[in-house]
Amino acid sequence: MKLILAEKPSVAKNIADALKIKTKKDGYFEGNNYVITWAFGHLVELYDAKDYDSKMARWKMDYFPFIPNEFKYKIKSNPRNRKQTDGGAAKQLKVIHQLIKRSDVEAIISACDYDREGQLIGDSIIYRGGHQSKPVYRLLLNEWTPAEVMQGLEKIQPNQTMKPLRDAGISRQWADWVIGINLTSVATMKYQKGRGKALNIGRVLLPTLKIIYDRDKEIENFVPEDYFKLKATFKTNENESYEGFYTVENEEKFKQKADLDRLQDIILKKPGTIIGKQVKKKKEFPPFLFNLSNLQGYITNKYQGWTSDKVLKVAQSLYEKKLITYPRTSSIALEESLVEKTAQVLKAHSADLPYKDEIKFMKSKRVFNNTKVESHSAIIPTYLKPKRLSRDEAIVYHAIKNRFIMQFMPVAEYEETKLTTKIHDEQINGVFHSKGRVQLIEGWKKVENIQSKDMILPSVELNENVQTTHLEVTSHVTKPPKPHTERTLLRIMETCGKGYKEEDSEEELGAILTGFSIGTPATRAETIKKLKDVGYITSSGKNLACTDLGNKLVEVFPVQHLFDLEFTGKLEKILSDIQKGKASKKEFLNVIFRFTNQSVDTIKNAEDVIIHEVSAQKATNEVLGKCPECGNKVIEGRKGFGCSNWRKGCKFVIWKNDKYLKTMKKKPTKTMVKELLKNNKVYVKGLTSKNGKKYNAYLSYTKNTDNEYYSWNMDFKK
Known part of the structure; x- marks a missing residue:
């Protein structure tokens, strides 16, 4: 019997389906000589500082820098109340460890995502509590289709070969903890007045903020200049203009x-x-296959209201539904070993297309190139066709499928004509330039019906005489740089400022795709979202800009290295090298620890400036109703509406930043809570669906049957 650990329940179900296992038990599937269980992402997390030393529960400058001698893990905290353990995580962790200890389980297979975070998730669960005596293997897949699962299980590798990947995951996790805990704490004490959300300081957060800040300053300091052009209209012998x-x-x-x-x-x-007169035929190649950053940039630029975080979530859903390959990739090409499989995928998706006769599979270096693949190949559809897609899923899926099909369509071609016209007068030093363009072959542009605008010049011959019929001096003004969008920001993060264009050489692309970046494909969207959540940037339509707090942080925070793209890029490059076994985890962490110690000293010795003043919200003693748990008074607190008997253990509370309500763009109000406590239900207007549509519903807040917490329920009937 083999035990397979998947990263999520949906993936466990995909594996069970591939193995034709139908029997589901409490926390696992079983059958055909396999037991398949799952995590919910991370089930364990690093200790908080106060878990190492109780005095760290209260921040004091003297307590920092704080770097533990040994990093320890605990079951992850309840996201609603970090003082409590997450009951679901604790329960599932217990199930997994009971399965590991079963006498009939001979080996364990980690089937978590094939990246450093997935490796960390699997190993932190499997090896928790000491040495694992049973052999552990690794299932390394790029998609969860039945055929891939079955082939992958025949090629499992010893988990020990993944040690560099685990070291990279641990290095990233510990580095971000040390920098985040120390610099966030010290910066908040130094630069913030009043109690509230901390000033969030992070290894990836600050350089990303600085990119937006720099662009804002370019726009702010831009001085427009007038310029002029002279446009002439000429008439040929054939009376054409x-x-x-x-x-x-x-x-x-x-x-x-x-x-x-x-x-x-x-x-x-x-x-x-x-x-x-120059006439040239030029070729237009399709844009490269999508990696995650390019997919996020494409979707956020084309569709209003999309964020890179939303694109990642939708792509992840398609991946877990077996419809696309692994989305968190930085590669824009496929491994050469995938040639035969890719041909089958193309055949499956091109059969019903009106231009199917133009689609021709070929092994080109633009598509298949091992030197351009970093860990995972580019994102393409799998051979499975979707039966039903939500509107959001359809947008992302069809973008990926179309980009894939484009690679095997004819190259588009156009004819470009350049004319140079000279006026017969010695006082005229310059010439007049004209450009024309005619699309000859539509090719891959048919896939998304991309319209090329023809600019047709009349048919003329070299040395032909023409007449000047009209002249006009046109006025223009230089334009400031455009504000960053998520698309442009992702491009800079991906390449650490070394931006590239589709037509850049293979060598230049190869230099970029070697891990020298800000963050990873998996974390960039989260970073942009976090910058918004902590109040450092704001968005207006597609445009991003720094808030007043973001500006002040960049201008006052003294640890300049954290704003430096080169510094952050080098750290990410080292993590990439650790993953490849080319760098040492110990040396990297020593660099991080030294940097943290020096940074804490720098902040402590810097000038005292208040950049953020938190105005404390006074909680009222107004009684909102009777606690459904113990019958005591429910009152408003700073973070939530809770039972006044909380000191004696009553756990009833409705948090002001309740995550369930947040998904529908709502926050609980006193009026809502009053009606809820009075009638056990509350009618809430203006809830927002995932598609952005508004609706109304009845909400109730009831105690869970399997633990002591409360959850929301929705109903559309009174």
Whole structure:
């Protein structure tokens, strides 16, 4: 009997389906010589500082820096109340360890995601409590289709070979804990007045904030300048017209309008000659396959209201439904070993397309290239076709499928024509340039019906004479840089400021895809979301901008290394090297510990400045109703509406930042709580669905049958 540990229940179900196991028990599936259980992501987490030393429950400057001699783990905390253990995690952890100890279980297979976080999740559960005597193996998959699961189980590897991946996961986790705990605490004591949310300081958070800050400053300091162009209209011998712009030494923008006005008087109605004609056929290759950052950028730029965090969540859902390959990838190519499988996927998805006869599978370096694959291949659909998709899932899925099919369509081609027209007058130093373009082959653009705008020039010959029929000096103003969007921000995070374009050389792309970045594909969306949540940035439509608090933090916080893209990129590069077995976890952590100690000293010795003043909300003693748990008074507190008998152990509370209500863009109010306590139900208007639609519903707040906490229930009937 083998025990398989999946990262999530949905993945465990996919594995059970592939193995044709139907029997489900409390916390696991069993059958056909396999037991399949699951985690809910991380079931354990690092100790809080106060778990090591009770005095750390209260912050004092003298207590920092704080770096434990040994990092310890505990069952993860209840997200609603961090003072309590998460009951669901504790229960599932107990189930997993009972299964591991079963006498008929001979080996354990970790089937968590094939990345450093997945490795950390699996190992932190399997090896919890000491040495694991039973052999542990690793299932390494890029998708959860039945065929892949069965093939993967035949190729499982000893888990020990994944030690570099685990070391990278541990290094990332410990580094972020040490930097976060120390610098967040010390910065909050130094720069914040009043009790409230801490000033969040993070290894990935601050350089991302600085990118937005720098762009804001560029826009703020931008001084617009006027410039002018001279546009001429020419008529050919065949009575056809075309336009051209006056150019001197490849420059067609001029600062002095008077100079162009003078030329206008000289040129008007004078003949000209076509002294240059270039006609070139040019190829347009499809954009590369999606990695996560490019997918997030594409969707957030094309569809209003989408965030990179939402794109990741939807992509993750498609992955768990076996419809796409692993989404948290930084690669824009596929491994060369996937040629045969990719051909089958293409065949499955092209059969019903109107342009199917133009689709031709081929092994090209743009698509299959091992040197361009970092851990995971690019995102493509699997051979399974979706039966039903939500609106959000359809948007992401079809973007991935279309981008995949584009790779095997004909290359688009167009003809570009450049004309150079010279006026017959010695006073005219410059020439007029005209450009035309005609699409010859639509090719891959058919997949998404991308319309190319033709700019047709008349048919003329070299040395042909033309007549100037109209001249116009046009006025223009230089434009400031555009605010960052999630798309542009993700690009800078992905490449650490070394931005690339689709047409960049393979060598340049290869240099980028080596781990030198801010964060990872999996964490960048979370970083942008966190910047919004902690109040450092705000969004208006697609545009991102720093808040007043974000500006002050960048300008006052003295640890400049944390704002430096190069510094952060180097740390991420070392983590990438640890993952490949090229760098040492111990050396990396020593660098982090030294940096943290120095940073704490820097902050302590910096000038005392208050950048954030928290105005304390006074809790009222107004009685909102009777506690359904113990009958005592329910009153409003700073963080929630709870029982006044809480000191004696009553756990009834409705948190002001309740996560369930937050998903529907609602917060509990005193009026809501009063009605709820009085009638056991409350009618709530203006709830927001995942699709952004508004609706109304009745909510009740009832005690769970399997623990002592309360949960929300929704009903649409009175």
